[in-house]
Amino acid sequence: MAISQLRYKFFVIKLLFISCLLLLFIGVSGCSPKDTQPDAEQILASVGSYEITQTHFLNELQRFNARAGYGMNLSPDVMEAVLNQRLNRYVIVEYAMAQEWHNEPDVNHMREMIERKAVMEEFERRFILDRLTIDDNDLRELFYRANTSVRASHLFARNRREADSLFALLQQGHDFSELAASVFQNPELARTGGDLGFFTLDDMDISFEDQAFRMEIGEVSGPVQTSRGFSIIKVTDIVTTPVITETQFANRRNEIAAIARDQKSELAVRNHLRNTIDTFEYDPDLMQRLWEDVRNDPDAYLEFNPELSRLEVRLSPDVAGQTLVTHGDFVFTADDFLREGFFTTFSQRREARNVHDFTAQVKAMAYRAMAMEQARTHPDYNARYVQRTADETFYNYLNQMFDEYLETLVQVTEADIREEYRRNTGLYVEPLQLDMAEIVVTSEAAADQVWEALQSGRNFEDVLRQYTADPAARENMGRLGFIPINQFGMMAPSLVSIQPGEYAGPFQITGARFHIFKCLGRIEPRQLSFEEAIPLVERALRAEAKDQLKIQIIGEAREQFNATVYTDRLLSIPIQL
Numbered sequence: 393m394a395i396s397q398l399r400y401k402f403f404v405i406k407l408l409f410i411s412c413l414l415l416l417f418i419g420v421s422g423c424s425p426k427d428t429q430p431d432a433e434q435i436l437a438s439v440g441s442y443e444i445t446q447t448h449f450l451n452e453l454q455r456f457n458a459r460a461g462y463g464m465n466l467s468p469d470v471m472e473a474v475l476n477q478r479l480n481r482y483v484i485v486e487y488a489m490a491q492e493w494h495n496e497p498d499v500n501h502m503r504e505m506i507e508r509k510a511v512m513e514e515f516e517r518r519f520i521l522d523r524l525t526i527d528d529n530d531l532r533e534l535f536y537r538a539n540t541s542v543r544a545s546h547l548f549a550r551n552r553r554e555a556d557s558l559f560a561l562l563q564q565g566h567d568f569s570e571l572a573a574s575v576f577q578n579p580e581l582a583r584t585g586g587d588l589g590f591f592t593l594d595d596m597d598i599s600f601e602d603q604a605f606r607m608e609i610g611e612v613s614g615p616v617q618t619s620r621g622f623s624i625i626k627v628t629d630i631v632t633t634p635v636i637t638e639t640q641f642a643n644r645r646n647e648i649a650a651i652a653r654d655q656k657s658e659l660a661v662r663n664h665l666r667n668t669i670d671t672f673e674y675d676p677d678l679m680q681r682l683w684e685d686v687r688n689d690p691d692a693y694l695e696f697n698p699e700l701s702r703l704e705v706r707l708s709p710d711v712a713g714q715t716l717v718t719h720g721d722f723v724f725t726a727d728d729f730l731r732e733g734f735f736t737t738f739s740q741r742r743e744a745r746n747v748h749d750f751t752a753q754v755k756a757m758a759y760r761a762m763a764m765e766q767a768r769t770h771p772d773y774n775a776r777y778v779q780r781t782a783d784e785t786f787y788n789y790l791n792q793m794f795d796e797y798l799e800t801l802v803q804v805t806e807a808d809i810r811e812e813y814r815r816n817t818g819l820y821v822e823p824l825q826l827d828m829a830e831i832v833v834t835s836e837a838a839a840d841q842v843w844e845a846l847q848s849g850r851n852f853e854d855v856l857r858q859y860t861a862d863p864a865a866r867e868n869m870g871r872l873g874f875i876p877i878n879q880f881g882m883m884a885p886s887l888v889s890i891q892p893g894e895y896a897g898p899f900q901i902t903g904a905r906f907h908i909f910k911c912l913g914r915i916e917p918r919q920l921s922f923e924e925a926i927p928l929v930e931r932a933l934r935a936e937a938k939d940q941l942k943i944q945i946i947g948e949a950r951e952q953f954n955a956t957v958y959t960d961r962l963l964s965i966p967i968q969l
Contacts, residue, residue: 436962437479439955440486444478446965452478453967468963475962479955480946481791487949488790498698499793503786505735508764510782514774515767516657520664526652534648534655535641536632537605538593541834541861543629544604545586547575548621553748555615555622562612568626580867590631590861592834594651595905598658600625617666633837668762669755673718679754681711682726683747693733694741702730717758722765724758732757798945802937809929813922820925824877826887827913829870832905834861839898839906846895852910861905874915890914 433445456474457466493499545568549555558571569585576582588596595601597618604625607613613625685707686693692705707726717724733741736757744750767773813820829852833839838859845855853869860866877884883899890896890911897908920928949955 434961435958436965437475437955437957439479439482439950440953442482442485444475444482446961449475449478449962450965450967466967471962471967472957472959475957479957480950481787483946483949483953483955484791484794485787486953487945488794490952493790493793499789501698502789503782506785506789507779507782508735508760510778510785511764511767512760513781514778515763516661518767518770518772519763520660521657524653524656524660526649526656530652530656531645531648532641534593534652535636535644537601538644538648539633539636539835540605541590541592541631541838542604542627543590543631544588545569545572545584545626545628546588546600547571547586547624549575549615549624550621550743550745551748551752552615552617552622555624559615559624562624568612580864584863584866586626587628587863589863590629590834590838594655595834598655599662602655602659617662631835631838633835665756665759668719669752669759671719672755672758674716674751674755676751678711678714678716679751680747681708682716682729682754683744683750684708685711686744686750694738696738701734703733705730705733716754719758719762722758722762724761728761729754729757732761798938798941799934801941802934804930804933804937808933809926810922812929812933813925817919820920820928822876822915822918822920822924824888824917825874825915826877826880826890826911827874827892827915828872829856829910829912830865830872831856831860831870831908832862832865833859833898833908834905836898836900836906839900839908842908843895843898846908846910870910871912874913887911 433447435443436446436449437444453466453471453474488494494503547555547558547568549558558575561571562568572584572586573582576586581587591601591604593601596604597620599616599618600623603613603616604627607625607627609627609630611627615622615624686705689706692703697704707730711726714726715723716726716729736753740753744753768775831842831852833842842855842859845859846852856870857866860870862870877888880887883896883901886899887896887909890909892911892913894911895908896911898906899909900906
């Protein structure tokens, strides 16, 4: 069975997931090939060509302890379980290599995508992030934002040309709300003049948020580039917590510092990209001819063949081999475009709907090629570090492939389902379901005001219209529909007895988001019939069978690849977390 047929349809989703995982593994790889292992490192476990050292294990143990809330008793059994869990990850890698999965064309392409991403991360670190500083003023500014809610409207445009046209209309005196009505297909955004409701720190795209928090009520920004396109922002209200104490600042300092690092890094990377691209030199006529070649051969531009190494777009003689973009000594040619286009995702390539979008896309490819060249030629470029970073992410990808492979091996028959239902009928119950509506606000003070208004008898819909931070909620009056009680998480115990017409809250679920619920109806728990329970029973049986199969295959692979845990060395480690 070809593994590429099992999971390649999820290629783009996985690439995004792996790009995020790359950040997790930078500098904290959990295993080292034997031929690169420092002599002074004590080896705690090994399998095939991989070894887990004391340093790597302690890093993993630190992460495990943090996930457990620093409350675990790190007994010998726990330590050995953590080490074995990490070791099994490399057992699966050895298994995947033995199955030749890594030699399949699409997997090779994924590996190269991962390696290129690792080089880009190195470029950002060397040329952008190493120069960042975060001082007390930065933290205090973000703490102010964390205690402030901004309400804004916006006009959205897909590209800079459309955004500039909208901004020109505003400067000519056109009404913001009327332009919103013409821009948005969403009826609520069109009706409300592009109103986004209230938001606070870390709620919005970072570029949008940073611009909005620098504005006054009534002020309108120029076009702001976000991850989705361009927005022209109009601030309509600002609400700040009246008293902010030094104690409150001290209590949240570490949290704010982490957000500050993330936001400053993201802004710096975006600004470097934008400012560099703005200085690129190119011939618009040549870009137009290249765009025409792409439009004449759209399948070659949009389709993906992992067995190739470049796009197969047929370029006209006056385009092939030409220089598309220059920046100082850097040159980006039409041949480079075919190569970089091959490593641009399908979802990104299909966004090129006109020559302006396409030109921006080619410039982004050129920036990526230039950045990787600069990273690799930097005098302090650490090729081994970058490769190990990419390897760790690729190993995670192979583990995902293994998980999907197990899914294809599991077989559950109708007889299995009937027998499981007969033996454990009482387990297959439809839980309590609540029909709920919610009001979401971005400060504790606003949550208290909402609660007091509701308790005083004010109409729920009127309160929602006045306070909600979610503009889409006005369209359906915050109604969430029926939701199983177990999906309310830590709120479930407080909601299990709620009756229609009653309120619950405020609940602070994430960050500065507070939720107040109104119960609109309930459906009591009931026993499911066999026909109703079939999906649940099958899912349970498949999960159980998959776990058993995983244990079996990993056990066999551990023996095949000589997996070894040096328990005496493990137990001799002084633990200081």
